[in-house]
Structure formats: C-alpha cells, structure tokens
Amino acid sequence: MRKRTLARVCRRNSYLAHTHHVQNNPMLVWMDECDSFIQEFLWLEAPDCVLWDSMLPQCPDCEREAGSYRCPQCFDMRLFCQTCTMNRHVDQPFHTVEVWNSQFFERCSLRSLNLHIQLGHPIGESCINPHRTHKDGFTVITSHSIIVVNLDFCGCSSVSQPTQLLRARLFPATTIEPQTAATFEVLKLFQLLTFGSKVSGFEFYQCLSRLTDNLGDPPTDRYNVFMRIVRQWRHIRAMKRFGREHDPSGVGGTREGECAVLCPACPHPGKNLPTNYSSLPASQAWIYSLFLAIDANFRLKRLSASNDIRDPGLNQGFAYFVEEKKYKEFLAVTTDLVTTEPSTCSNYDAVKLANIRGGNGVSASGVGTIECAHHDMKRPVSVGDLQLGEKYANMDYLYFSSIRNHSPATCVVSYDIVCQWTRKLGARAMAYPNGVVDPNFHQTGITYLIPKFHIYAHCDECQYKYSFNFTPHVGRTDGESPERSWAAMNPVSSSTKEMGPGSRRDTLDDHFGDYNWCKVISMYLLLLRKAQEAIAMQAEHVTAFNEFSSSLLGDATTAFSKQIWAYESGQSTQNPYELKLAAESQAKVRLQLAEEDSTAISQDDSLVIHKTVSQNVLISQGLELQDQQARLALDAKTLRGHITEHQQSQLVERRNRLQRRIAAWCRVQELYMPAVLPLRARAENTREGNVNAEHIKLFLPSEVIASIRLDNQLARLKWRLRYSQVFDHLAELRRHLLILSTMYQSKDNLSRGQKSNTRSVALIKNIQGRVNYVCQKYRSCRSALVALSGPLEETGWESLVQPLLDADVRSLKEGDDMGNSEGRRQLSWIWSSQRTSEAELTEGMNEALQIEWCKARARAQQWQEECILLREEMTCVIKFHQWQADTWETRAIKATSEGHKAYAWRQRQTRLTLIARCRCSWKGIEEKIQGGEGAVSAGDSLVECHTRVNI
Template sequence: MTAVLRCSDCLGTDMLCTSCLLQGHEVTPLHRIEEWNGKFFEKKSLKDLGLRIQLGHPRGVKCYWPISAVKDDFVVIHTNGVHSVGLDFCGCELAEQTSQQLLRVRWFPASSDKPRTAASFAVLKQFHLLSFESKVSTYEYYNALMRMSDQVGKVERKERYEQFLRITREWRHLKMLKRAGRGHDNAGIEATQEGDCAVLCPACPQPGRNLVAGWSIAPPEKRWLYGLFVAIDANFRLKRKTVSSDAADPGLSRGWAYFVEELSYKSYLKDYLNEPQPKSSCAGHTAVNAADSKSTTGLAATAIGTVDCARHGFKLPCGVGDLQKGEKYVNMDYLVFSALRSFAPLQVLKVSYDIACQWHKHLWERMKRVPDMWHIDQTSKDITFLVPKFHLPAHITECQWLFSFNLVRGVGRTDGETPERAWASINPAASSTKEMGPGSQWDVIDDHFGDWNWKKLVTLGPMILRKIQEAIPERNEHREDFTELTESLSSKYPNLMSSWEQQVHEWEYDMTKPNPFEVKVAEVTMAGIRLQLAKDDAIAVSDSNQPPLHGMVTPSILIDTGIELEDQQRRLIVEAAKLGEHATDTQKAYLQQRANALKRRMDAWAKIQLLFIPGVASLRDMAEESSRIASSDLLQRPETFPLLLPSAIARRVACDQALEQMEWKFREGQAHDTLNELRQALRSQSYMLKFKDRFIRGQGANTRAQNCLKNVDAKVRATAAKYRAAHHALTVLSDLLGKVGWKHILRPLADEDIRSMTQGVDDSRSEGRRRLSWIWLVCGYSDSHVENEDDAGVQEAIRIEWCRTRTRAYCWTEEVDLLFEEQERILRFLCWHATWWRDKENAWTVNDPALQEGLRAYAERQATIRQDLKRTFEHMWRNMRQFLNIADEGLQGVDSVDILQH
C-alpha cells in the first residue's frame, strides 16, 4: 500500500500506509491525520480510515457482542479538537454500564444513559487549569477546540457546546468533593456538611487542629496571638443578570464550600431585605448611603459579599453570598455570622470592614435575626472593629483615630486589604459568570475560590519567610528610633513623658479614654506663618544695616561676628539669585546698598581680625594674587570675600587654640539652633500644604498660597545650607581639637533627611514603615531657640509623633511574634491534615478490591502532599529562629544576610 498518510500529533513526519497507521493508533484514536492528495495535505479522520474503538476489553481483544455507540457519530472532545470516532461498547453479559466503560478509558460522558458525547480527562484538566489562570470561559475554550478541528467550515460541524458545558460543571463539582475527601465517607456525599469542601487556612487559629495546648488560658498579654483576623468586603463586578431561576438551575454544592446555603439565605432575606438602612454619619460612603437606591434593573444580584482571612487572604467557609440591593447590612450580617460559626471557641476577634465605623453600630441587636447557633457572646470576647488602611483616609478624622490598624495594639502589621487582592484574580471571570444562571455562577465562583485558597496554601512557606526577613530588621530599626526619641525627649520633658505613657496605656486598654493620637491644640494659621516670615526678614534687614565694628573687641565677639557675617553672605547670594535677568533698577539698587553695607562691615571686621590672627594677611594676599590671575573680583564681592575663620584656616598659619575652642562652641550652638529653625520651617511647610489642599480654591488664592510656599521652601533651603556650613566647620575643628562623640548627635544633613515628622523617606512608604528623620531626635542646644519648645502646639506635635513612633515599634514587634506563631500553626495544621487523610484510608470498606485500593491510594497521596509541604516549609524556615535570636541579642559583626542564605 502507498504511504500517503501522516499524523500531526505523533513524533516526526513519517509517511505511512493506511494499515500501518491504523495499527499504530489503536491506543491513540484522537490523533489528527493528514493525507497527501497529490498536491497538498488535507485533513482525514481515523474514523474515515476505518478505525473503530472497542471499549470494555483489553487491547487487541474483540467483543463478541459489540454494541455500536450510535447510528451516527460519537463525539469526543480532546485537547487537539473535537473528533467524530467509531465507537463500540462491550455488550457481554457482565459488561459494565456504557458510562463506566467510557470512564475506564478516561473519557467523561455527557450523560449516564446512552451517551453520545464525551470529553477526555486531558481536555477537562487543561480547561480547568486555564479557567483559573486565564479566566477563559467554557464558550471561548470550546470554540478554540472547534477551530483546531476545522478553521474554514469544510467539515460538517458537530455542535456539542451544551454537552461540554454540562461536563465541565460536573467535573468541577466532582473534583471539589474528591479533594475534600467526601468519596471516603461511607455515609455518602449526601452526608456532606456546610463548609466541608472549603480549603482551610493553616495559619489561622483553628481549635483542635493547630493551636497549642493551653491556648484558651493564655495570659491577657499573649491572648491576642490566638485571635482571628477577618476582612469583609463586597465586589460589585461580580454581578449576575436575571438569567434562569433557582428552580431551573440550582447549585450543586448547597453551601458545602464558600457560598452560604442558598435556601436558608433567601428565606432570611425575604424577611429583612426591604427594611430601610440607616444613613452614614461618617464620610459619604456609597456602600452605606446608596444601598437602598442601588439600581437592580435586569440584575438578579448586584454583587457578592465575602468574608476573608485578613492575614493570609483565604476565603472562609460559608462566608460568600449574593447581594441583591447593594451592600446592605442585612446581607453582610448573615455572611459574617455564618463564616464565624466554626471559630466560636476563639476569644479574640479583629474585624476589618471598609464601613466598620457604621456597620458595627447595633450589630449585636441585628445578630438576633440570624440562626441562634451562630450567635456570638460578645461580652466574653475581645472584639475590635477596624477599617482597612487604604480605605481609612476617606473617613472622618474621628474614625481615623478609632478604627486604625496603625494605632491599635494586637494586630501586628495587618492592613485589612486582603479582599481587594483576591478581587484582582477573580474579576476577569465576571464577564462570563454574570451571564450564568444562579446555580452555575455559585458553583463556578466556589471553584475559583477553592483554587485561590489552594494557591495561597502552597505559597505560605515563601510568603511567611519573606515577611519574617522583612519584619525583624524593621522591628529593630523602629525600636531604635523609639528608644532614641524617648531618651531625647525624657531629658527635655521628664514630667510630660510619664503622663504621655500613662495616657497611651489607658487608651489602648479602654478606647473610651482620651485618645493620645488626637490633636487637641489649634494649629498655626497661614496668617501667623506670613507674620513669622516678615519678622525674619525684618531681623535680616536690621542686621545688615548695623554700623561698622570699632572699639575694643573680645575674641568671642570676633568669632561670633564672623559667623554672623558668613550668614549674611549666604543671604546676599540668595537675594541676588532671586533678582533674575529682568530685575528693576530699584531692586538692583536695594541689593547693591545691602552689598555695600556688608562690605563695610567686613572690612572693619577683617582689620580687627589681624590683631588676633596676623597670618590671615598672607592668606588674603595669596587669594588676591590668584584672583588677579583668574581675572576674578573675588575679594571685591562681599558675598565671596574669604572671612578665614579658624575652621577655614585649618592651622595653615598660626592661630590661637582658644579661638578654635570659641568657634567650636559657637558652631555647636549654631548647629543646634539651626536644626530648631529647620524643624519650625518644616512644620510650617507641612501645615501649609495640608491647608492649601483642603481649603484653597480658585486661581488667585492658589497663587498667593503658592508664593507663600515658595518663601517657606526658600527658608528651608537656606537653613539647611546654614547647618551644613556649621557641620563642615565642626568636622574640621574636631580634627584639630580632638573632639569625639559629637557626630552621633549632629549628623551630616542629606536631602532625604529634610522632611516633616509625618513624611517618610519617600512617598511610597506607609505609616507603619515610616521612619522619623534624625533631625527630630536632636534636642535643642542654646537657651535662645528659634522656636518656643514650651509652646503647647510644639508639645502637641511632639507628643503625637512620640505616640506614633511607639506604636510603629510595637506593631513591628507584634508582627514578628505573630509570624512565628503562624509558622507553628501552619506546621501543626499540615501534620493534623496528613493524619486526617490517613484515617480516611480505612474509613470506608467496600467489596470491590480495585475501588478499595483506589481509596487508599488517593488518601495516602493527599497525606503525603501535606507531609511534603510540611518538610518543605520547615527547611525553608530552618534559620529563622537563629536570625531572630541574633537580632534579639544585638550581636555585632554578624551578617544576617549570610544566615538567611545558608
């Protein structure tokens, strides 16, 4: 026979005859064949070539009583297309059912009675995974398979979309039951309880599974470690149109996974859904105020609500449900109490909700509506309501103090935003799920949430590792900041510090007490800022018009005046830069007059300087010679005239050490006073920015505010330059005089250090990661501070920042403790779950040896998966305890990076 056939799916491009090709494809009947017609290759099916598939017998064994599948084609949906096959079922006396024969060859039948369509396990696995990762719909995937079979419509189309839709839904459901161990229960699938098929969070506290003995009698300071963190949210992308009905399309799971049991839920809503909802007393939350007015035209469900694990992002069992009229309390109450029923023994509960400030009001009264077995004894539990960090700024100021994750103890670094991260994964599926009937949508979303939870579970190891590697250094850094700030303030405000400590302690344990984070003193006004700037300018002008020095001058006056002249030089440079290219004659004349006055003062001071440091004459002669060679007027311009203070001389000529000591003292005082001035300017700048954003409207007002801001910015830059000059002089003098220790207090001033109390190194750093700039940790030096630090407004700002610095240190400390506790809980849970699966091996004894062996094999495989995960996580975390011990001991010279890598 002529070799004119080839297979597109086999390895290579060998040409075969019909007989050889059929013989080689007895076990691969779904390959695609091409035939050479003398001009090109055209598609040919194995059925057309005479291949018939015999089911119910081993390979090569013919059935004596074969039963043809159907009179026309039997269709099999496979990963490479939709195929018509010639199929014979076994008709022997002991033959299995036709559906069972199909399952034996890993083909899933579309019906149990006289099936005419089947889908291979391979295509179902592929579609199942793609639906999770790419959110491809059944319709899109099936059409892609049809195009793989025929792109031009030459072959008669065998439409099996409805059958494939049914098969995929059954496949999802059976996979969920199988993975939950329901096939190992001798009571059957009907014995499945609500929530039994959900993938649980190993890191959350689960009594009887992963909590250490004695957890319920832990001391109060440790009880928060065994608390549950839940996050509530609604997703308005996951709506559903009015398609089909509950009777025509019921859900298959009936509350077995994440959606609540639908009949009980609908019965509850029937009684309470139409009750009006109280309006919000906080900011204009659409979720609250628009709940009764939400448009429901053409929609059976406007959204879904969920209850998640707030720490790890798992969907909680029986915590998902449809919303019919927006985000109404009546819906969310039911979902929350339904999800919390399996955590009843826990004593500590942290609840995160973007409208928690409104929702928690009268919650315990509304609890009476849900089934009695779900009720919570709130009087015996420590329950805290919080608002997610990203949503909190939209609330009024009072809510930002009372419901903040950043201010409350016992939450670590939890942010409450985990539902938002899950929405990013499920939202692409909304375009297909909104067109489904009620049961189909519930089953599909249940399946997606199950996959989401499983992916979260297998990645808990690297997630916890990454968080610990981040949390321990952050904890140490914020502890150092808090300790340094506390020591600095204790020397200045010894009496106030004790009262601040007492106030914050009282508020943490009783939030009805005065809030230490609340601003109680009126802030400065913009008019006050303008007045202060005007006073600064007046002082600068009056200083520049002082008469030349004369008479008897002491060394201290000489050095003090020289430092003052140096400051006048910097101011003159700034004023000259402001003129620009198009300055008026009046402006130029005013600047020239200031320069002349400064030049006269400098000339007088320089003559007196010669009496104390004669050698400066030779240094100036050298500078004058260099100026003539460079054709520069260096010595003629007052802003560049070399004053040659002891720090600038650096003992190039003889200089009395007493003068160096005097300059050191003046420079140290100048540095501290300049830092005080810089802090005041930054506070003014911060207030003005907030004031402008909140209250300034209109071009004229914005222009005036912008001009005021420019003046403050200039003040900040000038003050920074003044400090840097003082620091440079101190650096030089410290080498000459042998001064040590001062650099730990007066540090080099980098651009990133010049920031307000409430500003981090960069805008991307959140409140919990923000570190205070060192300039706020230095106490004032002289008695003539630029700012009055006994002023109530200054003390208020310092008190609030001290409280926030303290809270950041405590939050990172709690985060470390919580992460190590979660590590242990994960390992205990995986160990418990492996044991649970092994108990399932012999939980159901059947007469069929093959089925019994399959039950045992699957249970052992699942137990091994949990054990492998446990070993992987243990190996991944093996050095974390050592890393923590080294951080706690504060050992020097140990590279923590080496520990993490080995």
C-alpha cells in the same frame, strides 16, 4: 598606503563589532537562519521518498503494502499501510491521521479506516457477546480536536455504559444512552486554563473546533454538552478532594463549607491550636486572633439569565457561596428590619450607592465576601450575591455565616464602612431570625477597623479611632486582602455574568478554591518573605524609636507613656494620636515672622567693631557677618529677575553697610591672624571688578586652617562656637518645619478663593525661604567643623552632627522620598537630634512630638507583633498540614476499596511534602526572630513588650 591600512582596520573592527553584537542577540542569530527553518517546515509537507522518486516506500511494520498513512500526533512520522495504522492506534483512537493522495497529505479519521473502540476489555481484545452495543457516530471531545468514532460497549458484564466510559477516562455527557464524552485530559486542560488565563468555555470550545477543521466547516456543535460536563467534572473533583466518598454518608452528607480550602495559618480549634488556647491570658491570647476582611465586588455581576429551577447549583453551600435558598429566605424576611441610615462620616461610596448599584437586566449586582485578612484567602460559606448594592442585610448574613462555625476568643474585622456598619450591628443581630447568628456571638472580643488604604476617605475621627496603624495586637495587617483577590477574579467576570445562577456559583467556587490552593502551596514562601522583612524592620524601627525617645528632654517620655497606656487599656478616652491644637492662623504666623525680622535687624545694627576686641568677640562677630552674608545672598537670589527700583536700592544699601562692617572687622582680624594678609592680597589681585559684600571671603579659621598656621586657642574657640551653633540651627529648623506643616493644614482647611490662597502661598514661600536659609547656615557650620576637626583631633561628633541632605529636611508627618507607608515610615534624624533647651518645647511642638512619639512607638510595636504572629503562624501551618495528613491516614486505614486507599495515601503524602517544604524553608527563622534587635516572645505582656523598646 597608511590610509588604506587604516581603512582596512576600521572595516575589520566594524565587522567584529557587528559579529559580537549578533552573537549576543539570539533573535539576530535566528534571523540569519530563517530561510533554513522555512525549508524544513516545507520538507515535512511531503514524504522523503517523493522528493527523490515517485514510489511510496513499503510499510515498515508489515513490509507487504505501500505505506501511505502517517500520524502528526505520533512521534514516528514514517508512512504505514491502512491495516498497520489501525493496529498502531488501537491505544490512541482519538488521533487524526493523514493520507498521501499523490499530491499532498490529506486529513482523514481513524473512523474512516473502520477503527472501532472497544470498552470493557483490554486494549486490542474484542467483545464476543452478541448483546454488545455498537454506536456509530459517538462524539468525543479531546484536547486537540472534536472527533466522531465508532464505539462498542461491552455486553459481557452488567457494568453500565457511563461506567464503561469513565473507566476508559471518558466523561459521559449523560447517564442515559450517552452519545458524547470528553476525555479527562481535555477537562484538566480547560480547568487549568480557566484558572491561569480566565479563558471562557466558549473560546476554548471554538479553539478545539478550529483545530478539528479550520475551513469553516465545524463539527457538530457540542458546546452546551461540553459545559455541562465541565460543571460535573468540577463537582466530582471537589467531592473527591475533600474525602466525601471516604465518608459513609457520601456526597449527600456534605456539611456547609466542608469543601472549601482552609487557610492553614489561621486559627482552627481542634486542628492547629493548643488545647488551652481559650484559657490563655489576654497578653497571649491575641496571637490566636482571627483576622477577617469584608468587601464587595460589583464587577462580578450576573445578568438576568435563567433561574435556580432551570440551572440549579451543584455546590449547595458546600464551599464558599452560602446556601442560596436559606440566603434568599433571610433576605425576604429582613427587608423591613434593616433600613438605610444617614451617614455620620464621609459620604462613602459603599453607603451612598447601596440603593443605586444594580440596574435593569441585572439579577445580581455583585458579590460580597468575608476573607482571611492576614493571608488573603476566601473563607467557607462567606460569599453571596448582592441584589441591589452593598446592603447591611446582605453583608450581615455573610459575616455571621463566616463566624458561625468559628467563634474565636478575639477577632479583628476590617470593613471600609465599619464606622457606619457597626453602629447598630448588635441590635440587628438580635432582630434576625434564629439560626442566622451564633447564640454565643458577642462584640466584646471583636475589634473593628478600616482598611489602611480606604481609611483616608473617612473623617479625622475615624482615621484615629479605626486605624490599623495605631491599634495594638494586629501586627502589620492592612485589611486590604479582598482587593488583591478581586484583581485575580475580575477577568472571569466576562464569562460568568451571562451564566445561569447555579453555573456561575459553581464556577466561582471553583476559582476561589484554586486561588486558595495556590496560597496554600506557596504559604512557606509567603511567610518566609514576611518574616525576613519583619526581622529587619523590627530592628530598624525599634532602634529609631529608642533614639527618638532618648532625644526628648526631661520626663517627656514618661508622660507620653502614661497617656498611651491609659488609652490602650481603656482607662482614658483621650486619643494620643489625635491632633488637638488648631492650625495657626495666617495673621498669627505673619506677626511671628515680623517679630523675627525685627530681631534680626536689631542684631544687624548692633554689630559694631570696637578698637580693642578679644578673640571671642572677633570670632563671634565673624560668624555673625557670615550669617549676614548668607541672608543677603539668599534675598538677592530671590529678587533676581523681577526686582523693582525700590528693592534694588534697599539691596545696594544693605551691601554697602555690610561691606563697611566687613572692612572694619578685617582690620581687627589682621591683628590676630596676620597670616591671612597674603591670602587676602592674592584674592584681591585675582578679583575681576567689584565683588558684592555677600561674596567677600572672611578667611575664618575653619576656611584657612589647612593652608596657614593658626593659633590653636583661636581654632579651639571657633570649634566651640560652631559646635554650639549647629544645635541652635537644628532647633530653628525644626520650629520652621512645624510652622510650615501647620500652614499647609491651615491652607487646606481655611483658605477659600483666589485671594486667600494667593496670600497663603506667599506666606508658605516666605517660611520655605527661612527653612532654606537655616539649612544653609547648618551646612556652613558643619563644613567648618569638618575643617577644624582634623587639626584639633576632634572625634565622635559626626554621629550627632550629621550631613543635612535635602531628603532629611521634612516635617514630622512626612515620609521619606520613597513614599513609604505609615508602618514603614522613618523619622528624619533632625527630629531625634538632641535639644538644647526646654524653651524649644512650645505647646505646639510638644503636642507634635507626642503624636509622633506615639506613632514611632506603634511602628516599633507592630513590627514586634508581626514577628510574634509570623512565628506562631508557621507553627499553625505545620500543625494544620499534620492534622490533614493524619485525617487522610485514618481514611486510608478504614477504606475498603484499593482505589480509596491509594488516593488517601497520596493525599497524606501531599501534606507531608508541604510540611517538609515548610521546615526546610523556615530553618533558623525562629532563632533570628528571637535574637534580633527589640525581639520579644509570644508570652510577653503588653507592658513587657514596651519595656523591650526602652519606653
């Protein structure tokens, strides 16, 4: 009986568990209802009445005839007669209806029901003018099908046929006797789909074709017509958005770059900058710097299809692509002016492949671009085709075109080959034809740098000279913004590479515009996230830098400060970030290690126990014995598994010597600590077999203070010795880590061949073993301090003697285990711990500390600069949106057409909405920026900023 009850309980629990699992999984719940879903789908295949009898119901509208027609695209699925179906679709003429043929619903068009579409009159009203135009078989491309309709153009007025179509929200394929049109709805849908999914026009049209007929009998091909309509639609929308019809000059008066979506956070004179920005001192003018990034993309190539005569572009330099005619004329006359120069840096791809990229059948090997480096947005008239690689002439033209209409007082330009590109940039600028280079162009206010990711492919000199990480007044800019935008643009290359030149430029202009607009509407979130991160990182790195500075001995901080200020102000050419001492040779390191071993052996042999010893000697010798045990244990572990007889004999001899010394020391210990006798006796009784010398318990005061009563003076003596030891161990650990990093550098630079590399690896293992040994000694010392601190009531020492984790044991050059970049890297606390003597600061250690101090200072300073830049960018964004709102308000007031006024007021409201979002999201951010740790204001000079971080 009990077994049956238990079985029922188990089955019930299993059922409840299964039920709970099903109820919490929507897919499992749906699978149980799958049959009912299929039944409902099949129910829709026939009228409700046919399921009960064979009689069709009367038409619910007229109630005279039987209803046999229904429209799947309307919500009302009842059956109507032919006349009522036509009347109900006068305002929905592009639907496709179905008729019941006594067996199933068969598709039919409204045209077959003799429905006519009348243009130029209200819905349902016919034109009685005898000169009206009737078109039987007019093709309309909609968002759900490609249909043929009967279309009547009005003859009552002089309005042209294309105009009548446009007023009916139909975009005509031509202005002369149009036979095809596309609805505004399908054009909007296709444009947004291309932005989001990068679907090609051919794929989209094929989808519409299959929606119309999926039995292999497609409608008349209108693909080429549809793509022509799409191009015109994009162009009209762009002209409308940028107010060209609100300007008396119209489309013909459009200036170059006028139809590009501008970055609201970038400095724009006359739009979002203060009137006195050009007269500000250098300590404040840097916040209005323009950040540019130069790059090329060789995926956006174009095959040799069509030409500019057969396929002209509609955007003639109005947006992002430069004006093609001027561009090609420039390239034609500068071919002989710019020659290939030998590289003085790494053989970088952009230089090496400048004359290789391209190939047969390709008219454009890619595109070059100039972008906003701080906000990842395409700049006006800053994109152009590359004919054969990333040549200087192409990139120069795009660069000068980008800054021609915007000449800021200061500018930061990043380019992956900037070290080669800028060598003769001034000479090339002077040789170029008039009109290409701004007459006011000068390089004194321009800083040229290399993007952070690309810089590691350059030589060491470039990594110090052109690094964003070590350059003041750039904040946390990385210069890699083009790479992020290319990731969004690369999917469209599959459809643009086979387009004609004009179609391709217009299509990419449209995609660049949408990419910029998405950045504009999300700018409030982007700057908010950046500000929140910058505030936290500023406090973190300023605090870390101050702690590191305070740990240095003597006037080291002052000396380092003078060197970095002299370099940044241009008074010195000596780069404080550059490593000047050569890596130590293997022979030198081996000699140092041998001398250390000799010292350790001499200390081991000098450990002699006298008949009469003091407490100081007892504790000191006990600590030395503990160190000998740790070293012996580490060596025994290293030799385990592949030890030779000679090594084994040496190990046994060391154990015997150590065991004799421990025995002598224990006899003296019993005089001062008699309470350890029962502890040692208990340990010997529980011991199984012989115990190696390295595992014998010494019962030092820190080990037994919790279980026996000790002399307070003895415990205090042990505390003082242990507390002094931890800092010696940290100094030794720092020295070994520095040697280890130089050995890795020496191995990479000097070791060649198997023999040399094997020796280097063996030496590195030796040093790593010493690092492990020092770590073990430090942890043992700290454990003793933890045990003694309670009975001795010692407090406040934990902030200086921190737990040593494996992640903390890293050199100056290494980041943490999370793989953080240079700007987010944090020093391990072991390097900011106090130093015990000037002897630790050898020449190599002093240089390493100076470089790391300068890097820590740069990290703190750049996060401070980022906070300043972000606060100013937030102000610029609001000012820019307000300027655009005022511009549209002026256009609305001056407009003579009600349509022009309504559109201008709507655009003004769009900008006001963006302003409201920004102000709501950024509420309280400025106070947090100004009140955080290490906070600085935009008006602080460089020296004042340094003072804020206690340099």
